[in-house]
Amino acid sequence: MSGTASGTYDRLINPVLVAGCIIILVGFSVRASFGLFQLPIALEFAWPRESFSLAIAIQNLFWGIGQPIFGAFAERYGDRKAILVGGICYVVGLVASAFAITLGQHQFLEMLVGFGIAGTGFGVILAVVGRSAPEKHRSMALGIATAAGSAGQIIGPPVAQALLSQMPWQSVFMVLAGFITVSMLALLFMRAPKAAPSVSTDEPMGVVLKRAVKDPSFLFIFIGFFSCGYQLAFITAHFPAFITEMCGPITPDSLIYVLGVTSASGLGAISIALIGLFNIGGTLMAGWLGNRYSRKYLLATIYLLRTIVSAAFIMAPITPESVVLFSVAMGSLWLATVPLTSGLVAHIYGLKYMGTLYGLVFFSHQLGGFLGVWLGGALYDLYHNYTLVWWIGVGVGALSALIHLPIREYPWEKRGQAVAAC
Numbered sequence: 001m002s003g004t005a006s007g008t009y010d011r012l013i014n015p016v017l018v019a020g021c022i023i024i025l026v027g028f029s030v031r032a033s034f035g036l037f038q039l040p041i042a043l044e045f046a047w048p049r050e051s052f053s054l055a056i057a058i059q060n061l062f063w064g065i066g067q068p069i070f071g072a073f074a075e076r077y078g079d080r081k082a083i084l085v086g087g088i089c090y091v092v093g094l095v096a097s098a099f100a101i102t103l104g105q106h107q108f109l110e111m112l113v114g115f116g117i118a119g120t121g122f123g124v125i126l127a128v129v130g131r132s133a134p135e136k137h138r139s140m141a142l143g144i145a146t147a148a149g150s151a152g153q154i155i156g157p158p159v160a161q162a163l164l165s166q167m168p169w170q171s172v173f174m175v176l177a178g179f180i181t182v183s184m185l186a187l188l189f190m191r192a193p194k195a196a197p198s199v200s201t202d203e204p205m206g207v208v209l210k211r212a213v214k215d216p217s218f219l220f221i222f223i224g225f226f227s228c229g230y231q232l233a234f235i236t237a238h239f240p241a242f243i244t245e246m247c248g249p250i251t252p253d254s255l256i257y258v259l260g261v262t263s264a265s266g267l268g269a270i271s272i273a274l275i276g277l278f279n280i281g282g283t284l285m286a287g288w289l290g291n292r293y294s295r296k297y298l299l300a301t302i303y304l305l306r307t308i309v310s311a312a313f314i315m316a317p318i319t320p321e322s323v324v325l326f327s328v329a330m331g332s333l334w335l336a337t338v339p340l341t342s343g344l345v346a347h348i349y350g351l352k353y354m355g356t357l358y359g360l361v362f363f364s365h366q367l368g369g370f371l372g373v374w375l376g377g378a379l380y381d382l383y384h385n386y387t388l389v390w391w392i393g394v395g396v397g398a399l400s401a402l403i404h405l406p407i408r409e410y411p412w413e414k415r416g417q418a419v420a421a422c
Contacts, residue, residue: 016132019186021148026183029156062114064366071355086119094177127355142339143287153276227396229368240268278331286336303401
């Protein structure tokens, strides 16, 4: 039996999950490639390097702003329409960027690209995937869809780099826009089921949103996801430069050198790929565990482990070997928070408005991402090192570990029953 009367599939792998993974993989492949355009664009227009970095930070911010907007649009007008509009924003932003010649134009168009990522990214698609999967497979399905984004982080940059070696950056933007356009064909297979009715989801969207933002558990999730965005965006934007400046030399007799990594700058690129590679396994494991154990305690554990790994790395001598170990450890924890956080939102507040509610939580993630990218550059210019901004990341990670503990991890309607029983 492929599905139920409500449209929910009774198996883990289904057309909605496959289609969602395709769209997320392609979208994140393109998004993960933007750092490669920093030098070609800066060299062509003689801009300071931080100028295009600010454009990428703006992209992250508008990704966060767009997430609840597209979530609400999907719940009112349909998931496929929302994803298609997101795809159009993405394509138009990329194509127009190929013709942009001023910094203001690039920064404005990165706003449009940010909206495109929001419409084709986790917020809308995870909501659809969550509704298409039965409860027993939901956390794992969310983990698989999230892992598709990790796969994009591995695939996208090498493909973009190969294209940049053969054609100008303007042409590469056009090719990437073509990839996004082709991925929209997967929408033909994404016929999302409707959410099953419940006490909370029978209410209008406005009522549910007001209750959610007044709920301490929702605020704890919102605040906790901030540190995830801060850490991920800072490491993605600044870790290669951090390694280049602070890492010890790679000796000819080391295994890393034998494998072909002979410079600190090369190690910086490899570290990001390692994070993406091990992120796939970590995300799938988080999805599997989320089906069996308390999601809030799993999230607290992940943030605690991130805090320990980050603190140990900055306190120890930074060597090529410690960089590899850190990349493997942090990669295993990288996006493991996404299926657990989205699953927790769905479990507590229901599936009907999951896209909008998760979009609000994800806005916090992107606020952290904007701050991580911007603060990394600002504090580096002030102190000529990344030490302070790194320790801020350690601190917000510890806060997230603690703030998940008081979350009340059961659905709204059951809370009312518990109060009545008392």
